Structures are given as C-alpha cells and as structure tokens.
Amino acid sequence: MCVLMLFNNADQLSYKEIEQATEIPASDLKRCLQSLACVKGKNVLRKEPMSKDIAEDDAFFFNDKFTSKFVKVKIGTVVTQRETEPENQETRQRVEEDRKPQIEAAVVRIMKARRVLDHNNIVTEVTKQLQSRFLPNPVVIKKRIESLIEREFLERDKADRKLYRYLA
Structure with a gap:
C-alpha cells in the first residue's frame, strides 16, 4: 500500500x-x-x-486503465525464490530445536503415568503420541531421555540398564 x-x-x-x-x-x-x-x-x-x-x-x-468490478481488489504476492540450502539447513535446525521440548514433555507424561518403562516402549509411546504433529527420530528421543536423566527427571534401573524410572 x-x-x-x-x-x-x-x-x-x-x-x-x-x-x-x-x-x-x-x-x-x-x-x-x-x-x-x-x-x-x-x-x-x-x-x-x-x-x-x-x-x-x-x-x-x-495504470489509469486498470478497472475491477470488485470493491476490494486482492493482489497476491509473487513468490520469487525458494530457500537456499544454508537457509534450508538453518530452518531444519530451528525446527529440531523447537521439537526437543515437545519430545521431553511426551517422555515425562508417559513416565509419570507408567513410573517404570523400558527404552523400546518409551520410544514407541512417544512416537505414537507425537505422530499427529511430526514423526520423532528415535535417536533424538534417546538424546532427550539422556537429557532428562542428567536433569534428574528420570533414572536408569540399577539392575537393568534398559529400564527407566520416573523420579517424582
């Protein structure tokens, strides 16, 4: 305008x-x-x-010859170029950063309800919970679990290393 x-x-x-x-x-x-x-x-x-x-x-x-039969004239914007590869990479990184808290929240919700769960079941449950938003990578889920262990939300079982316990 x-x-x-x-x-x-x-x-x-x-x-x-x-x-x-x-x-x-x-x-x-x-x-x-x-x-x-x-x-x-x-x-x-x-x-x-x-x-x-x-x-x-x-x-x-x-353009004084421009006419329109409508009271409102909609002028769409022209899309000139797509993201370059570095911009695309940066966007993907930002999306991954934004997804981390969602993955952690899903893990905490699941563990709060179940108290004790093995690694494969956590990954399955998190994937099931988040699949409507995005498909989480199991490697990222594992990293988020490790982060929660470091921050003392979860702990590994002393006898079975694949079991996780929720710490209240």
Whole structure:
C-alpha cells in the first residue's frame, strides 16, 4: 500500500525513488513491485521496460486503465525464490530445536503415568503420541531421555540398564 500511496504525488517513479521513499528491503520491494506491475489482469502499475524481472533502472507508472468490478481488489504476492540450502539447513535446525521440548514433555507424561518403562516402549509411546504433529527420530528421543536423566527427571534401573524410572 505504501508503494501505491507514492503515486498520489507523482505520475512516474523509478525503482530507486520507490526504494528510497519506502525503505523496504530490496528483495521484498522487488516482489511487491512484481505483484503490482507484472501480474496479468491485476497490474495496478505499469512498468517500463515491460518484463517479469525488476531492475534498478525500471520506471513505474500508475495504470489509469486498470478497472475491477470488485470493491476490494486482492493482489497476491509473487513468490520469487525458494530457500537456499544454508537457509534450508538453518530452518531444519530451528525446527529440531523447537521439537526437543515437545519430545521431553511426551517422555515425562508417559513416565509419570507408567513410573517404570523400558527404552523400546518409551520410544514407541512417544512416537505414537507425537505422530499427529511430526514423526520423532528415535535417536533424538534417546538424546532427550539422556537429557532428562542428567536433569534428574528420570533414572536408569540399577539392575537393568534398559529400564527407566520416573523420579517424582
């Protein structure tokens, strides 16, 4: 909307002028301008030279021929690019970090109800409880159990190392 408001005071604006006036980051501004000028049938702005890509030396004009039979005009945003591999990796890491407390909470709930349980049954129960949200990795579940043991929520049985006891 702030891009369109600039055209109240000017008939033509360059990409640089829009960028300076709005201070919107370049990637977001390019996506916004693509949505306003490059989508057929919904081009509220005209762009010269006409192309799909937004360049630094492009000029934009208000499209006075634009009409719509609707009171509200919905302009969808153009999706320009997908996440790069490092961003994708970082996102996966953040998701794994966010899942850790959920896994721990499931383990504590199960152990609070059962008091004593062997490792395989805990993994099965946690997987069953969390499968509606995500499929937890058994290795991650084991690490979360180890973390709970360190923080003294659980303890290993002295006789059978595969048995865990809940500490109240």
